[in-house]
Structures are given as C-alpha cells and as structure tokens.
Amino acid sequence: MKKLALILCLFAGGLLLMNAHYLPMWGDPASPASTHVSPYFIENAYEHTKTPNMVAVVLADYRSYDTMFEAAVVLAAGFACFFLLRSRARGKKGGHHYYRHIPTGVTIKIEEGGKLPAENSKVFRSIDALWTPYDPIIQTTCRCLIPFLQIYSLYVLAHGHYSPGGGFQAGVVLGATIILLAISHNLKTSLKRMSERTAALWSIIGVFIFAGTGLLCLLLGMDYLNYEVLAPLLLSDEAMARSHSILIVEVGVTMAVMAVMVWIYYNLSSAGQQDEGL
Amino acid sequence: MDAIPYFIGKYNYWGCIFLFFLGMYAMISKTNLIKKIIGLNIFQTSIILFFISASFKHDATLPILMEEHKGAIDPVMYLNPLPHVLMLTAIVVAVATLGVALTLALKVYRIYGTLEEDEINHAIQSH
Amino acid sequence: MDPIMMEFSQHSPVLIVMAPFLLGMAAAAAGWANRKWAFPMAFLGLLSGLIAAIHMLIKTAKGEILVYHMAGWLPPFGIAYRIDTFSALILTAIMAVALINLVASRASAEKDFTEKAPAWYALYVFFVSGLAGMVATEDIFNLYVLLEIASLSAYALIGMGHNRAPFAALNYLLMGTIGASFYLMGVAYIYIATGSLNMTDIAVILQEMGPNPTITMAFALCMTGLLAKMAAFPVHGWLPNAYTFAPDATTNVMAALTTKVSIYIMIRLVLSLFPLSLAFDTGIIADAMVWLATIGIFAGAFMALAQKSFKRMLTYIVVVEVAYMVGGFWLGNRAGMTGAMLHILNDAAMTLCVFMAVANIRARRGADAFSDLKGLFQTMPFSMGALVISGLAIIGIPPTCGFFSKWYLISGGIEAGHWGFVIALLSASIINAILFFKVFEIAFFEVPAETFGQNSREHESDHHTHHGLPSLAMAEARISMLIPLIIMALTLLALGFMTGGIVNLFIDPAIPGQVL
Amino acid sequence: MIIFDIFIALLLAAGCVFLLGGALGILRMPDFYTRLHGASLLDTIALVCLLSASILYVLTRHPDVNGLITSLKIILIAVFVFITSPTATHAIADAGRRAGLKPWTRQNEEESP
Incomplete structure (x- = not known):
C-alpha cells in the first residue's frame, strides 16, 4: 500500500511538475488570470460600492452568493459536530445520581441506594491527583486580554471596508476569546457566558441575516442579493446602499462564525457531554 | 541560458505541487487517523497557496484602494483580488472539514479505543 | 398568471436552492423551541423546491434556457445560474426523491435521533440544496x-x-x-x-x-x-x-x-x-474510461454476488450502475450519451425505490441478512411488490424504466463497436437477475424457522425446515413508509412509459449537435 | 542614514539567528521542557529584534506623524507578544507537568534510553 501510494504520488506529481512548464511565470502582470476578469473588479469596485477594500467588495458583493454558502458550510459543520457528538443521556436514566467534586470538576456516578465515598477514601485520593490548583498567571492574563481581543475583533469587523479584515476574521477572533475563557477557566464558566443554545441560535441567526438580506432584495423585485434595491431602506444612494449592505452581511457572518467556532469547541473538547472540558 | 530565471520564475508552482502530493501521500499511506487528517490539511493548504500565488503581480500592492488613486485606477497597481476571495472560502471550507474530521475521529476513538487504522480493521474482523 | 406571481416565478432558479436552505435553517431553529415544528419546515422547504423545479421544467420544455444573475452582476464578474432542459429534469428528480424519502423516513429519523432529529432534518435539507445548487450553477x-x-x-x-x-x-x-x-x-x-x-x-x-x-x-x-x-x-x-x-x-x-x-x-x-x-x-481518454467502466461493471457485479446482506449487496449494485453511466457517456455517440443521461434519472428513481423497500424490511425485521428475508412475501406483500418492480427495473425488464436506458446504452455500445462494454452490460443484467431472484426465492418459498420476534438475527438457518407454506400474519411496514414506496414503484413504471417524451423534450436538446 | 540601515540589517540578522537557534533547540534538546524553553525564549527575543528593526525602518523612512503612529502599533504588537508568549509557555509546561512528564536528567536518561 505504501509503495503503491508513493509510486502513484510520484507519477502524478511528476506529471503535474512537467506540466507546470506551461503555466505563466510567477508575478507576470500579463497572465490571463490578471488580465481577464480582475481589472474589472479593480477599476469598478470603488465606483460601484464606495468601499476601498476590493477584497471585501468582491467577497460580499460581486461574489456574495459564494460567501453566503461559505457561512452555510460553517453552519453545516457546527450542526455536524452537534449531531454526531452531543449526548445528553447521562443523568436521565433514573435510579442513580451524580456528585460533582467542585474544585476538580470530576463527576462521580452514585448508583441507586449508594452513598458518597468517605472523605479520605481511594476515590477521592484519585480525584485529588487530578485537581488543578488555581493558576493566577494564566487566568489573570486571559482575563486582561479577553476584553481587548473582543474590542479588536469589532474593529476588524467595522474597519473591514478600509483595511484587511471582515466578517470571518472578526468572527474567528471573537470566537477565540470565548474559547480562551473556556481554556483558562473551565467549560462551565464559558457555558455560563454563552450557553450552547445561544451559540446554536446565534449561528443560525447569523447565516439568516445574510440569506435574509438576499431574500429581501428578491422580495423587493431585484435579483437575489442585489443590494441596489435596498437604497430607500438604508436612506442612501445605490453605491452607499451596497456599502452598507456589505457591513450588514459581514455582521451576520461574524455572528455565525463566532457562534459556530464556540459550538464546535464545546462539543469537541468535552466529547459531546458538555460537563467537563479541558 | 535562461534556466535560472525559469526555475526561479516558477518555483511557486513546484512548491505547491510538492506539498499537494506530500499531503496526498500522507493521507494514503499513514495508518494513524490523526496523521491522515494532518495530511488532509497539508493537501488543502497547498491548493490555497497555489491560488494565492496566481494572484501575485510584480510591482503591485495589496488590493485596497489608496486615497491618491481614487480618480483613475490602473489595474497593474493592485494585486488580483479574486483569488484572495476564493481562498477565503476555501480556508473556511478546510476548517469546517477539519472540524467534522476530528469529530468523526473522536467517535472512532470512543468506539474502538484506538486511532491506528490496522488495529481498527483487526477489531472489525475479529468481531 | 397574475403579475405578482409572474414577478416571483422568474426567481425560481435561485429559489430552488434558497427556499429549502432557508426553511432547513428554520427547521433547526424551530427544533430548539419545539421539536414538532422541524418536520413541517423541512417538508415545506423541499416542497417549495419541488414546485420551483417543476416550474422550470415546464419553462425549459418550451425551449427556454433560464439564466439567473446573482446580485445582478453579469456572468464573467458575478455568479450565474444556468438551467437548460436536462438540468431542470435532474433538479426535479433531486427534489422529488428528497421529498419522498423525507416523508418515508420521518418515523425512523424521529425514532433514531429523538432530540437531535431537527439537526438531522437541517443537515438533510442542506445536503439536498447543496446538490440542487451544484446542478444549477454555472460558476465552477x-x-x-x-x-x-x-x-x-x-x-x-x-x-x-x-x-x-x-x-x-x-x-x-x-x-x-x-x-x-x-x-x-x-x-x-x-x-x-x-x-x-x-x-x-x-x-x-x-x-x-x-x-x-x-x-x-x-x-x-x-x-x-x-x-x-x-x-x-x-x-x-x-x-x-x-x-x-x-x-x-x-x-x-x-x-x-x-x-x-x-x-x-x-x-x-x-x-x-x-x-x-x-x-x-484522440479517443484514448474515452476508450480508457469505457474500459475502466467495463472492468468496474464486472468487479462490482461479482462483489455483489459475494455479499451476505441485502443492503450491502445493493451498495455494490450502486457501484455497477455508476459504471454503466460513465461507460455509456464516454462511448461518445448520441445513443450512449442519451442512455447515460436517461439512466441518471431512472437510476435515481429505482435506487431510491429499492433502498426504501429494504428500509421497510429492516424496520420490520431489524436485520437484512438473506436468512432474515424468509417468508416476506406473505408478511409484507406490498413492500415486496415494490421490491419486485424495482428489481425488474434494475435488471432491465421491459415495462420498467431500467429497460429503456439500458437499451440506449447497449445500442450506443454496438454503434461504437465497444463489444466489451456491451457484454459487460448484458452479463451485469444476468448477474442482477441472479441476485434478485435469489432474494425473491428466499422471500417467497422459505419460511422463517419460528415466528419472528424483534430480533430474528439469532435464527439459525438449520433449525428445522417446514414443509408446505403455513400462513403467516401480515406485518406490513407503517403506512407512512409504505405509501411513498408504492408511489415510487409506480413511478418506475410511469418513467418507462414516458421514456420517449423525456428523451425528445429534455435530453436531446442538451446534447450538442456535434455529437452524432 | 547608512548607519541606520546597517543597524537595521544587523537587527534583522540577529533576529534570524535567534529564530534559527530556537528551531535547532527544538530539534536537538533532549526533552519536552528544554525544547519548550529554547523555543519560547529565543522566539521572544527574535521577535523583539525583528520588531525593533521594523520600527527603525519606519521611523527613518517616514519621519512624521504617520511613521510615529505605525511604530506605536508595532510597539503594541511587542507588548502583546510579551504578555502572551510567556503565558502560553507557562500553560504548556504546566500541562506537561500535570500530565506526569518527568524533567530530563542524566540519571533519567541512563534508566530509560
């Protein structure tokens, strides 16, 4: 198998490498890729949308349909993780109950009629080995960093029209702050800030903001996602309406990405139980 | 002899194709599932690099319009924005795939207690 | 048609993807409030997709090619959808298959996934709208x-x-x-x-x-x-x-x-x-593909013969059917292509039908090894009737649709002189016949060793043999699974009778004129 | 100006040398903790060199308000790295210790080759 794979890869790779001879030189301004469609974007993006960041314009206007499905892919991944892993079977079977050792977060299952083990018993000694002492360095650092990171992510979102940035990046940074909270404290703390239900609903709402903007354009009589028609609603001319709509759409993307990142982390880190975490 | 400019002029393609098949080889030949998933990521990243390198133009800057150019815009001045957009999508798809792959690997691990493919196959056959 | 509907109907190329997608999300969101709302939402989504698809089918049948520009940007710059007769046909097939299966598998989904059923509906609808988009889009x-x-x-x-x-x-x-x-x-x-x-x-x-x-x-x-x-x-x-x-x-x-x-x-x-x-x-690529398909047909068919469980056997038949279509298309002549394209439609229908029948059997018997199929004609006559029809379609016996697409494929193979492919097609039919008649024989003549309970898996085949056929009580699948199955079985016959129309109206215009 | 340029080049070169050292450390050190030690310290100091080089570059090329703002941003990046990098190292080392990884000593090595 290994040899076969090697031969296959070498053969196909050789074929592709030989063929690379016919590709244009690196950075050639006259290559078809830089002369056919892209000059149109570069020349007209600002005029059409009054937004200097061409990547944002192409992302959220010219090819907004792609971007919407990109958000949908993220949403589908969130659903996939939830669907495959989440289990709530514990604690519902009756008869037994659970004792949670708060400092370590270890949960002990106590069978029907059973008693809690004694203070110095073997069970607790094995739990004590897992106990993590309060770690001031990590917790304090994260507590100081998280607000700044969150503000930064909002900046990345709001300034996406003028500088590198936009919905996906902002969403990832925002999601990272909540994951950071979960890592530095524990899953319970972050679940208290953002429950699973919130994450799920936010991710759906985020994608819905995007898709709904498109649907609104359709209902107002234009093509799907043609923001032009929103001009009277946004109290602006057509170009500015596009600019504003790009922001609206990016807000939706931010919400979706942030919520899905957090949701996937919740499910992956606790193997779907969402009682422990890292 | 312009062999040297030729090789320098296309090194991006060589590199990406090398990474492409490196990732594919890892996916086919490794037996550990996590290593396969790492291979998958290398595989997808190589395509992202390939696309991005196609957007590059010599003497051009990043595709954010500068204040002084707002009147007449010369397309040669700016990089091609389209591959960046496409690859943003591809990156997101790669991340989503990675998430689902890890989820499935976690499920496999919970069922068989191992991530080695041959051990899993052995467990399936002996069952 | 009133003006508002006219206005709205021009959007059907995008609605076929977006309506299921949005309602799928709504199904998931509703799931967090009340699980009961999830199914109606998903159903409504696929239904609106089906309506849009049929609408486009009618429009394209009149010779129109629907082009839709996303966000209003013209094609090389924006994304466009382009739907010709053949893609409208495939879109209708996708939506119809998905809708029928959604109805049929509601019970098993709610039973298997309980509180995660809304997520199942959402993923199912996403899956279908993704497929529909793939068919409709013009942007690579x-x-x-x-x-x-x-x-x-x-x-x-x-x-x-x-x-x-x-x-x-x-x-x-x-x-x-x-x-x-x-x-x-x-x-x-x-x-x-x-x-x-x-x-x-x-x-x-x-x-x-x-x-x-x-x-x-x-x-x-x-x-x-x-x-x-x-x-x-x-x-x-x-x-x-x-x-x-x-x-x-x-x-x-x-x-x-x-x-x-x-x-x-x-x-x-x-x-x-x-x-x-x-x-x-050059002919090299096409020849290589046809030979690959030929080998694929034999390999898949022989692997199917070796299986012990019905569902697994059918999965190998899926591999065989894929090889039919690949081979038929790469024959490169009009008959072969028509056969391959018609077979996409027919195969979607007959695969769904046969798998739904197996799902019904599994829902009743809990297993699908061949030894679990005994006496099925008596206990589940309707499901088995549908299974017989779909089996005949897969083998390729006249009134069913499978015959016609195979006819095109074979005549394409003869025309191109690819005798290997023709022989592969014919022998695959024979092997399919063997496979299905083996199943029918077990289900018709043999009798379960004892009256089956929940888990007939434990039965040994060598317990004791009954002589004669004692009557068994009917234990048909639940009605919500049975009716879609019967509809599909009738569809297989209907598709067979409509073959001429489908080929003339939808498939012929989609094949370029250079192909003879 | 040329003096500044030489200085910038020296700083960049030093940064690269430190980074190379960090990479070598990961490859050559005997155990988890020492590898982490090499990588984290050298990476931080390399980053300081590279960032100060870029600050100098910006200030020499644009000696105005814009340049000043840009260099302030770079200093902010440095501050961020100074806070996060040691914390991350600490967290990783802590996790290693808690997972029961024993630090390397000469005796250790002789016991288990």
Whole structure:
C-alpha cells in the first residue's frame, strides 16, 4: 500500500511538475488570470460600492452568493459536530445520581441506594491527583486580554471596508476569546457566558441575516442579493446602499462564525457531554 | 541560458505541487487517523497557496484602494483580488472539514479505543 | 398568471436552492423551541423546491434556457445560474426523491435521533440544496462550495449510523476531500489559463485559444476528482461501507442522489465547459474510461454476488450502475450519451425505490441478512411488490424504466463497436437477475424457522425446515413508509412509459449537435 | 542614514539567528521542557529584534506623524507578544507537568534510553 501510494504520488506529481512548464511565470502582470476578469473588479469596485477594500467588495458583493454558502458550510459543520457528538443521556436514566467534586470538576456516578465515598477514601485520593490548583498567571492574563481581543475583533469587523479584515476574521477572533475563557477557566464558566443554545441560535441567526438580506432584495423585485434595491431602506444612494449592505452581511457572518467556532469547541473538547472540558 | 530565471520564475508552482502530493501521500499511506487528517490539511493548504500565488503581480500592492488613486485606477497597481476571495472560502471550507474530521475521529476513538487504522480493521474482523 | 406571481416565478432558479436552505435553517431553529415544528419546515422547504423545479421544467420544455444573475452582476464578474432542459429534469428528480424519502423516513429519523432529529432534518435539507445548487450553477468555484456543503452534511448524516459508521464516514471524508481538492486544483488550472470562472465564458475562451496543455491537465484533474466523488471503479472503496452502515433514512437519499449528481457534473463539464475535441478526438481518454467502466461493471457485479446482506449487496449494485453511466457517456455517440443521461434519472428513481423497500424490511425485521428475508412475501406483500418492480427495473425488464436506458446504452455500445462494454452490460443484467431472484426465492418459498420476534438475527438457518407454506400474519411496514414506496414503484413504471417524451423534450436538446 | 540601515540589517540578522537557534533547540534538546524553553525564549527575543528593526525602518523612512503612529502599533504588537508568549509557555509546561512528564536528567536518561 505504501509503495503503491508513493509510486502513484510520484507519477502524478511528476506529471503535474512537467506540466507546470506551461503555466505563466510567477508575478507576470500579463497572465490571463490578471488580465481577464480582475481589472474589472479593480477599476469598478470603488465606483460601484464606495468601499476601498476590493477584497471585501468582491467577497460580499460581486461574489456574495459564494460567501453566503461559505457561512452555510460553517453552519453545516457546527450542526455536524452537534449531531454526531452531543449526548445528553447521562443523568436521565433514573435510579442513580451524580456528585460533582467542585474544585476538580470530576463527576462521580452514585448508583441507586449508594452513598458518597468517605472523605479520605481511594476515590477521592484519585480525584485529588487530578485537581488543578488555581493558576493566577494564566487566568489573570486571559482575563486582561479577553476584553481587548473582543474590542479588536469589532474593529476588524467595522474597519473591514478600509483595511484587511471582515466578517470571518472578526468572527474567528471573537470566537477565540470565548474559547480562551473556556481554556483558562473551565467549560462551565464559558457555558455560563454563552450557553450552547445561544451559540446554536446565534449561528443560525447569523447565516439568516445574510440569506435574509438576499431574500429581501428578491422580495423587493431585484435579483437575489442585489443590494441596489435596498437604497430607500438604508436612506442612501445605490453605491452607499451596497456599502452598507456589505457591513450588514459581514455582521451576520461574524455572528455565525463566532457562534459556530464556540459550538464546535464545546462539543469537541468535552466529547459531546458538555460537563467537563479541558 | 535562461534556466535560472525559469526555475526561479516558477518555483511557486513546484512548491505547491510538492506539498499537494506530500499531503496526498500522507493521507494514503499513514495508518494513524490523526496523521491522515494532518495530511488532509497539508493537501488543502497547498491548493490555497497555489491560488494565492496566481494572484501575485510584480510591482503591485495589496488590493485596497489608496486615497491618491481614487480618480483613475490602473489595474497593474493592485494585486488580483479574486483569488484572495476564493481562498477565503476555501480556508473556511478546510476548517469546517477539519472540524467534522476530528469529530468523526473522536467517535472512532470512543468506539474502538484506538486511532491506528490496522488495529481498527483487526477489531472489525475479529468481531 | 397574475403579475405578482409572474414577478416571483422568474426567481425560481435561485429559489430552488434558497427556499429549502432557508426553511432547513428554520427547521433547526424551530427544533430548539419545539421539536414538532422541524418536520413541517423541512417538508415545506423541499416542497417549495419541488414546485420551483417543476416550474422550470415546464419553462425549459418550451425551449427556454433560464439564466439567473446573482446580485445582478453579469456572468464573467458575478455568479450565474444556468438551467437548460436536462438540468431542470435532474433538479426535479433531486427534489422529488428528497421529498419522498423525507416523508418515508420521518418515523425512523424521529425514532433514531429523538432530540437531535431537527439537526438531522437541517443537515438533510442542506445536503439536498447543496446538490440542487451544484446542478444549477454555472460558476465552477461556486460548484466547489456547494459540493462541499453537500459533502459535509453527507459525512455527518452517515456518521450517525451503525457502530462502524463513523469509521466508514471518516474514510468517505478523506476520499471525498481528495476528490473535491483535485477538482479545486483543476479549477485553479482553468483559472490560471483563462482568468475566468464562468462555464460559458471559459468555453468561449477555450474555443479561441485552441489546444493547450494547461487545460488538458485541468481536465485530467477535474475528471479524477469527480471519479473519486462518484465512486467509479478503482476509487469506489469508500462507498459500500459508508452506505451500508449509514442510517436507512440517509442511505436512501444518498445512494439515489450523490453519485448521480457527480455524474451529471462530469457530463456538464465535458459537454459545456471543455472543448469536445479534448475529450473525444484522440479517443484514448474515452476508450480508457469505457474500459475502466467495463472492468468496474464486472468487479462490482461479482462483489455483489459475494455479499451476505441485502443492503450491502445493493451498495455494490450502486457501484455497477455508476459504471454503466460513465461507460455509456464516454462511448461518445448520441445513443450512449442519451442512455447515460436517461439512466441518471431512472437510476435515481429505482435506487431510491429499492433502498426504501429494504428500509421497510429492516424496520420490520431489524436485520437484512438473506436468512432474515424468509417468508416476506406473505408478511409484507406490498413492500415486496415494490421490491419486485424495482428489481425488474434494475435488471432491465421491459415495462420498467431500467429497460429503456439500458437499451440506449447497449445500442450506443454496438454503434461504437465497444463489444466489451456491451457484454459487460448484458452479463451485469444476468448477474442482477441472479441476485434478485435469489432474494425473491428466499422471500417467497422459505419460511422463517419460528415466528419472528424483534430480533430474528439469532435464527439459525438449520433449525428445522417446514414443509408446505403455513400462513403467516401480515406485518406490513407503517403506512407512512409504505405509501411513498408504492408511489415510487409506480413511478418506475410511469418513467418507462414516458421514456420517449423525456428523451425528445429534455435530453436531446442538451446534447450538442456535434455529437452524432 | 547608512548607519541606520546597517543597524537595521544587523537587527534583522540577529533576529534570524535567534529564530534559527530556537528551531535547532527544538530539534536537538533532549526533552519536552528544554525544547519548550529554547523555543519560547529565543522566539521572544527574535521577535523583539525583528520588531525593533521594523520600527527603525519606519521611523527613518517616514519621519512624521504617520511613521510615529505605525511604530506605536508595532510597539503594541511587542507588548502583546510579551504578555502572551510567556503565558502560553507557562500553560504548556504546566500541562506537561500535570500530565506526569518527568524533567530530563542524566540519571533519567541512563534508566530509560
């Protein structure tokens, strides 16, 4: 198998490498890729949308349909993780109950009629080995960093029209702050800030903001996602309406990405139980 | 002899194709599932690099319009924005795939207690 | 039609994707409030998709080609949808198959996934809208995104089945991602060579450009990727396990649609993106593909013979059917292509029908090894009746639709002089006949050793044999699973009778004139 | 100006040398903790060198308000790295210790080759 794979890869790779001879030189301004469609974007993006960041314009206007499905892919991944892993079977079977050792977060299952083990018993000694002492360095650092990171992510979102940035990046940074909270404290703390239900609903709402903007354009009589028609609603001319709509759409993307990142982390880190975490 | 400019002029393609098949080889030949998933990521990243390198133009800057150019815009001045957009999508798809792959690997691990493919196959056959 | 409806109906190319997608999200959101609302939402979504598809079918039948510009930007710059007669036909098939299976598998989904059922509905609808988008889109990169959304949902839907399902799903994920990435690499080559992403635009540019090694490489990469996605013979390894261990509700729709849509994409790329001369002029590529398909038919058929469980046997038949279509298309003549394209439609219908019948049996008997099928004609006459019809269709016996597409395929093979392919088709029919009559024999003549309970899995075949046929009590599947199955069985007959119309109206106009 | 340029080049070179050292450390050190030690310290100091080089570059090329703002941003990046990098190292080392990884000593090595 290994040899076969090697031969296959070498053969196909050789074929592709030989063929690379016919590709244009690196950075050639006259290559078809830089002369056919892209000059149109570069020349007209600002005029059409009054937004200097061409990547944002192409992302959220010219090819907004792609971007919407990109958000949908993220949403589908969130659903996939939830669907495959989440289990709530514990604690519902009756008869037994659970004792949670708060400092370590270890949960002990106590069978029907059973008693809690004694203070110095073997069970607790094995739990004590897992106990993590309060770690001031990590917790304090994260507590100081998280607000700044969150503000930064909002900046990345709001300034996406003028500088590198936009919905996906902002969403990832925002999601990272909540994951950071979960890592530095524990899953319970972050679940208290953002429950699973919130994450799920936010991710759906985020994608819905995007898709709904498109649907609104359709209902107002234009093509799907043609923001032009929103001009009277946004109290602006057509170009500015596009600019504003790009922001609206990016807000939706931010919400979706942030919520899905957090949701996937919740499910992956606790193997779907969402009682422990890292 | 312009062999040297030729090789320098296309090194991006060589590199990406090398990474492409490196990732594919890892996916086919490794037996550990996590290593396969790492291979998958290398595989997808190589395509992202390939696309991005196609957007590059010599003497051009990043595709954010500068204040002084707002009147007449010369397309040669700016990089091609389209591959960046496409690859943003591809990156997101790669991340989503990675998430689902890890989820499935976690499920496999919970069922068989191992991530080695041959051990899993052995467990399936002996069952 | 009143003006508002007129206004709205021009949006059907986008509504076919967006209506299911939005209502699928609504189903998931409703699931967090009340689980009961999830099914109606998903149903409504697929129903509106079906209505949009039928609307387009009628429009294209009048000779119109529907083009829709997303966000109002014209094609080389924006994303466009382009729907001709054949894609409208496939879209209708996708939506109808998905809707019927949704109704049929509601009970088993609610039972298997309980509180996660809304997520199942959402993923199911995402999967279907991804497939529909793949068929409708004219943008090669948008195609990749939609391909991934369909695949990601598919991995999740499969991974929730039997204990072995996650491993099978992971293998499918690795193989599927290799396929999708090869396709994306092909897109990169096309983009570098032409600078465009729109199929029609690229086709025009390629016409002007003439032969080009970069495009040949792009062609090879795209085809390799799609072959992996459609489980054509040498790279079919992921399919049997993934489909066998997936939940029945998932297998039904996936076996019926995934591979067929990949084949549709292949046909569309070859016919309307790459120059036809690239695919057929040298004859080497086409010949190689037909021989590959020929070997694939034999390999799949013999593997099917070796299986002990009904569902697993059927998954190998899916591999065989894929090889029919690949081979038929690459014959390169009009009859072969017509056969392949007609077979996409017919195969979607008959695969769904046969898998639904098996799902009914499994729901009643809890297992589907051949020894569990005894006495089924007495206990489940309607399900078995549907199974007989779909079995006849797969074998290719006249009034059913399977016969007609096979007829086209065989006549295409004879016309092209590919006798190997013709022999493969005929022997596959014989092997299919053997397989199905074995099943019918067990189900008709043999009697379960004892009256089965919940788990007839423990029965040994050598307990004791009954002489004569004692009557068994009817234990038919529940009505919500039975009615869709019977509808599908009748559809198989109806499709057979409508073959002439379908070919003339929808398939012929989609094949370019150069193909003789 | 040329003096500044030489200084910038020296700083960049020093940064690269430190980074190289960090990479070598990961490859050559005997155990988890020492590898982490090498990588984290050298990476931080390399980053300081590279960032100060870029600050100098910006200030020499744009000696105005814009340049000043840009260099302030770079200093902010440095502050961020100074806070996060040691914390991350601490967290990783802590996790290693808690997972029961024994630090390397000569005796250790002789016991288990």
